[in-house]
Amino acid sequence: MESIRNDVFDAQACGSLTPKSKPCPRPKPGEAAGGCSFDGAQITLLPIMDAAHLVHGPAACAGNSWESRGALSSGPSLSQYGFTTDLNDNDIIFGGEKKLKDSIDYIAGRFMPPAIFVYATCVTALIGEDLDAVCKEAAGRLGLPVIPVNSPGFVGSKNLGNRLAGEALLQYVIGTGEPEIEIPLGVNLIGEYNIAGEMWDIEKLMKSVGITLMSRITGDARYKEITWAHHAKVNMVVCSRALLGLAKEMEARYHIPYFEGSFYGAKETTYSLRQMAYLLNDREMERRVDRLTEREENRLIQELRPYRKLLKGKKAVLYTGGVKSWSIISALKELGVQVVGVGTNKSTEDDVRRIADRVGDDTEYIPEGGASRIIKTVRDRKADIMIAGGRNMYVAMKEQIPFIDINQERHKAYAGYEGLLRLAKELTYSLANPIWKLAASAAPWDKEEPSYDR
C-alpha cells in the first residue's frame, strides 16, 4: 500500500504537468464534505460490468453505495450487486481475513466472474488486514484474477481514490491479457464511465469513421478488454483529474501516446475525433472524420436554432467535478449560454487553465464547496441556472433556481453531437418551466414582492 501512495503523490501531483503543483487539497474538518477515496475507487472500477466488486468492511460501506450510480451496462449486471463481508465487532477484534477468503470463494463458486475486485475500507485498513496476501492466495488457488484495491476512505479525497483505482488497473490488469480474436489497433477511452449511456453515443461516432474502440476504461467495460488495453495505439483521457496518471504510465510503459479531450459540445467532440485519427496516423480516416464532423456540425446548426434563440444571453453557474468544469463550458458557449461562475474544487491546474481559455475575465472561480458559496455566486452574478450534482440539487430547489444535474446520477446523456441537443433541450425545459414563475410570485393575498427578481 505504501508504494502506491508514494507513486501517486510524487509522480502524478493531481494530474498537473509540473511536479511542483499543489497536492490534492486536504478535506477541511467541519465542512460539508465530498466523497472519500473508497468511493472514488469504486466509481472508477464499478463500470467494469462483468466483474464482482467485493467490499471488505462493515455492511454500510457497500450498503450506502450499491447500485446508486448512473453508469449503464449493455449486458452483464454483476457489477450492480452489493457484495460485502459485513464485518461485525468480533471480526474487528479477531480479524476478518477468513471471512474475506470465504467470501471470495463463494463469489467465485456461485457467480463465476472473470475477476473479483476487493476493496479495502477504513476499518480493514486500520485493523491491518492483509488484502494483498489474501487476494494473491485466492487468485492462485482459484485461477482467477482477484485484485486488491487499497483505497480506504481515510487516505483522502474521492479523487485520490479514482487514481488509486487506476493504479490497481496498472498493477494487476492492463497488460495481462491478449485478445482472442484479431482486433484492429485502436483507441482506449480512459475516464469515461458511460453515465446515462454517453459512451454508447461516442462509440457510435467512432465506429462510423472506422476508429476501433480498443478498451473502455471503464464505462460499460468487460474485464477482459482492459487486460489487453496495452495494445492500443492511442489513449484518450476523458476525465483527466481521475486517470491522467494511468495514461502517463501507459505512455512510459507501452509507448502509447495520449491526449486529453472531451465530448461535451460539438467543437470538443470534433476536436477529439480529429485528434484520434491524427494520432492513429491514417489519412483516409482523417478525411472520414472531417466529413462526419462537418455534416454533424451543420446539422446541429439547423437543429439547435430554436433552442439558441431561447438560450442566448442566459447566464449559468457551473459547479461540477474534474473535466466537466471546462468541457461543459464549451458546450454551453455553443448554445449561447454564458458561464458566470465555475467550480474549480476538483479541477487540475491544467483544467483551470482550460477554464480560463474558455471563459471571460469576469467569471468567478469557486474554489470550494458548500451550498451557500454556490448560491452566493448565483445571486451575485444574477445567474439564470445552476448546473451541478445531486447533493446541491435540492438546495437549488429551495432557492428556486433552475437546475440541471450534470454529475454521475443524471439520466441524460450530454456527450457528442446528439448530447449537445439533449443538453439544449434540458436547459430550455429547466429554464422555461412555468413552475419558476409560480414559485417566485407571492400568493395573491401577500402583496410583498419576491425578494429576488430573476
Add this chain to the structure above:
Amino acid sequence: MKDKLEIPDYNTLFQTEPYVKQREGKKAFEAPCSEQETAEALAYSKSSEYKDKNFARTSLVVNPHKACQPLGALMAALGFEKTLPFIHGSQGCTAYFRSHLSRHFKEPTPAVSSSMTEDGAVFGGMNNLIDGLENSVALYKPEMIAVSTTCMAEVIGDDLQAFISNARQKGAISNEIPVPYANTPSFSGSHITGYDSMLKSILSTLFIRSGIEATPGSGEGTGEKLNVIIGFEPYTGNFAEIRKILAAFDTGYTFLGDHSGNFDSPATGEYSYYYGGTKLADVPKAANALGTLSLQKYSVKKTLEYISGTWKQQTVAMSTPLGIHATDRLIESISELTGLPIPPELVEERGRVVDALLDSHPYLHGKRVALVGDPDLLIGLIEFCLEVGIEPIHIVCSNGENGFKEEAKALLAASPYGAETTVHIGNDLWHMRSLLIDDPVDLAIGSSHLKFAAKDADVPLIRVGFPVFDRHHLHRYPIIGYQGALNLLTTIVNTILQGLDEDSSGFNHDLVR
C-alpha cells in the same frame, strides 16, 4: 415551443438499430461464456438447490438492507432545533449519508465531517475534532452540535468525551453550545441503533445541563403535556398524521425528535440550514411530562430505558401503528396517558376507513406478500396484512434481533393468515430473491432496494419504508393512523387492480372492479 425537436431519451434511443447492433458486436470478443451458459446459470440461480446453497452462505452478504449507525444518529440530530450533525471520521461516510437522505426525502441534508485522514489514523482524531467544531460553528452557526462517530474513529479508539472537553478548554467551542455525542460504529447495529444512541445522548445532555430535576406530571405548563417519540421515521407525513391525532385530543405535547421540518421545508427562495425541530429548551421540561408515548420500540430501546429510568416516567411504546388495530391502541394509549376522552372525529374517521377496507377486501383476501424493512415497520406491516386477509409469506429483516423475531412469530401464530410465514433475521436481499423465486408471491412490500429481487422474480413491488429513491413524494403521505391505513390500502389494492388490467386478455378487461 413551436419548433420542438424529437430527441429520444435513452429508453427509446438504445433500442434503435445502431445501438442494438453495437451491443451485439461487442459480444464477439467480450463474453466469457455463451448465451446458453448464461441462461443455464440464470436458471440454476432460480432452482431450489440454489436456494439451499444461498441460505448456507455465511461469510458473504449480497445486497444488504441496512444503513449504518451514524446515518441514524444524523437523523436524530436533525430532529432538534438549529442542530448541526457532526460526523467524526473520514469524510466519505458523511457524503454517503447526505446523498442517501437527500435521495429519499428530495431535500438538502445539512451535516459536516471532521474529515479525518491518515494522520488522524496514526495520531488520533483529536485535532480534527477540535478544528472541525471550531470551523463548523463559524460556518453554520448552530445552537447545538451532535457528534457521532464512524468506524474509523471507533477502531482507533478516539475518546469523544475527552476530546470535546479539550475543545472547550482550548476555546474552539463555547460552553453555551451543547455537544451531545454518541459512539456509532457501523460494524455493530444499524441505522436504528445509531438513532437510539444519539436521541438518548441529546435528551440526557440537555437534561443534565439544565440542572433541573425530573418530576413527572408537574412543573409550570408542562405537567399536562405528553412526550411523543416517533423514532427513525422515513415518512414526514407520519409526523403530520400524529399531530392531527393529538390535535383532535386537544392535548399538549412535545415531540422528542422532530426531523419533519428539515425534511419537508418550503421553497421560499432562500435556503436555511435549519428548519423546525424540537426546541432545545423543551427537552429538560419534557422530564416533567405526564408520560412518554413512543411510536417505535425496537429503534428507541435505550432512549425509553433512559426516560423510564432517569425521568421516572410512564412510557408506552408500540411498533409503527399501521392499520386499524394498531391505531386503536395508539388512540387508547393517548387517552390513558392524558386522561382525555377519545375524540368523536377520530371514531368517525375510523368508521370511514373500515368502510374502505370492506370495499376492497375481496381483492386483498389471500394475497401472498413478501415483506422487507426495519423491525418496527415490519411489525406494523404484519399486523396490517393480517387484519385485511393478506398472507405474509416471506419476511426478511436484516437488522432484526431475536426479540423482533419472537414478536413477529407470535403475531403470525395468532392468525390463520400467518400460518405459512417464515421470518428471517440477519438475512439480505439476495436471500429474499431466492425466497421470491422458490415460493412465488403476489406482491413484494419494501424499500426501493428490493426492486432488483422483485424484478428477477417478476413480482410487483410496493414501495414502503426506507430508502425510497425511485419514486417521488411517497414519504409525504402518512402510513400511520386511520388515514395511513387508508393510504396503504389504496396503494396495495390499486397495484393489484393494475395487475388485473395488465393481465386481462380482453374478456375480463372490466370497467368496474
